[in-house]
Amino acid sequence: MNLSSKVQSMQYSPIRRFNKFAIEAEEKGKKVYHLNIGQPDIETPACYMDAIRAFDEKVIAYAESGGMNVLHDAVISYFKRLDIELERKNILVTNGGSEALSMIFTTILDPGDNVLVAEPFYTNYTTFAAQAGGVIKPITTVAEDGYHYATREKIEAAIDDRTRAICCITPGNPTGNVLTLDEMKLICEIAKEHDLWIIADEVYREFAYDGREVTSFLMLPEYADRVLVVDSVSKRFSACGARIGFILSKSDLFMDSAMKIAQGRLCSPTVDQVGAAALYTLPQSYYDEMKAEYEGRRNVVYEELMKIPGVVCRKPGGAFYMTAKLPVENIEDFLMFLLTEFDDNGETVMFAPAEGFYATPGLGRDEMRIAYVLKQEDLRRAVELIRLGIEAFNKK
């Protein structure tokens, strides 16, 4: 029996690949600080489970393929805060941002087509593109430059005749890079000139620090016919297990086509949509508190990282990730050392090696991604462990 060339081209999640070594370390009694996965420790707001517990339909029935009205209306009211007007037909509820991305890629990519993404990028993009028969074409960025990519020169150099879209994640995973509104306009302009879709992964929208405005590609109405926004409740409300995401677009052409896929898989889960709708009733103070919390965490991680001689990292402006170059030759060897040989007072630390976030072979071998999803004292200790680990590793 055959396996498809698509699935053979896919890799296992580099974020989850080292899990078994962490589990072994924990079984041996080591404490492992997990900076490897974007699973926040923040409590999910109680209104999520409260709304689900109050749900009293006797039949847990299929929802509408595009999503439940109660959730559509909640999303519409959330965007009003940002002066963005949406209608129900502009919103397609998906099984997390993940399904939104794979639905978009399936809707726009034919075999051999490519989507531009700045590398390093969220590694599962590769899987979503491969599922659709397409590929990610990277715009390479470097740590020394804060992983910046939003220039006409860099983007246009990557466009070829099989490019179908420019995909931006802002604020960014894994780099924390945040686009300015002017950069977003530039990207839209380039997309228009080359007749490309714009895929805007905005699941970290609210996590923009240092006084940056909360932005969205939906704020640029003149490009609305080509903008496809990916959104999700996972990070914003620390509700990753809800698996509720969205495609937001004013392109009827696109939304009508994506609806064929949405109808095929019937619908997203019913009670999670009810819970997600309640999350959108949270007041502005919730967003402010979360932003302050993560901004504080970022400051701690950055401060501690800067204590490590030889680290290359520009202070990122958003999301809850940081990518940094470490003074080690091979980051995966270093991570294995941390999990299998090193400890300091019985404690060690785990991050995601950045190589899997690059499409260009050989890049990222001395870089790590940190998800700052723990409380400040734990983050301080975790980055200290990276520093102590580097000292021990480089002495070997």
Add this chain to the structure above:
Amino acid sequence: MNLSSKVQSMQYSPIRRFNKFAIEAEEKGKKVYHLNIGQPDIETPACYMDAIRAFDEKVIAYAESGGMNVLHDAVISYFKRLDIELERKNILVTNGGSEALSMIFTTILDPGDNVLVAEPFYTNYTTFAAQAGGVIKPITTVAEDGYHYATREKIEAAIDDRTRAICCITPGNPTGNVLTLDEMKLICEIAKEHDLWIIADEVYREFAYDGREVTSFLMLPEYADRVLVVDSVSKRFSACGARIGFILSKSDLFMDSAMKIAQGRLCSPTVDQVGAAALYTLPQSYYDEMKAEYEGRRNVVYEELMKIPGVVCRKPGGAFYMTAKLPVENIEDFLMFLLTEFDDNGETVMFAPAEGFYATPGLGRDEMRIAYVLKQEDLRRAVELIRLGIEAFNKK
């Protein structure tokens, strides 16, 4: 901007396509009996919401990509009832049977590959295959023969050098056809001789009537390396909105590959997995009652259908669908007539036209699919309305 040829080849759900006319009829005050969609009216067992309401984790976190242990263990114990031994690694939790099917097709199909399915078949198969770049290759069956296809002659005639799998849904949607264990063995033997995967969609497993045994392709261990079972809580427990399904397979080769896709989309929703695990604790009496309920409904529908002169239908053995040939030239015209012109005492009826369930153009134009998901008195009246409708339609 381009749309993919994949998405352009997809159709809108023929099951949902006539919904707007039904809504218009209802807005005008007509009562519409809905036999068009497989959404049962049976109450979801209370243990589903009870388990969810009792879930008290403070963070609604990502679940494991392959599914939560509590649900794996529940499924393992369910299959013990059928003398089938499974391990956790044989179970992949998916977003409904829908995602199980699209994951399977993506894992085994390259562009141009095909999967054999007896037509008429569950229409969304076409979408799942198209997403993977493949196609459904039909084995044509006819109403006069009870939609029977499980013969070596019929199956082998359809196999070509791009065939990768034989896909069987038993008990069947839309025909209600149930394979015997001998027919299942024959299909496995043919698959082995031609080195094909066997995709067994068994979401209606428990709905086998007239004393038929509850069966599974997992009961044939000698073919375990090529059997991929699709399962779901949707119909079995009237929990369609839970969106919890499964791939079940003893092929490590397959499961390891499908896991790449599963990791890419992270996980199925957490609270629904908790609820689904509780459903599997229901006693044998639950399955017996559901089977008796649906068997009674089938009897009523069949009895009433047989009162219509010119109807062609063999009594189906399972699931909760019936496909029948009606004495009308064009079933879609007839359905439009029922929704827009006809009523009897202010009431009319809706079914799914069968043409969309065929891959071969032109077939099924005088056939309908009925989902007998209403209580008996409503089903009796609904089929009476079809009879009265035919009389009125053919008088026109």
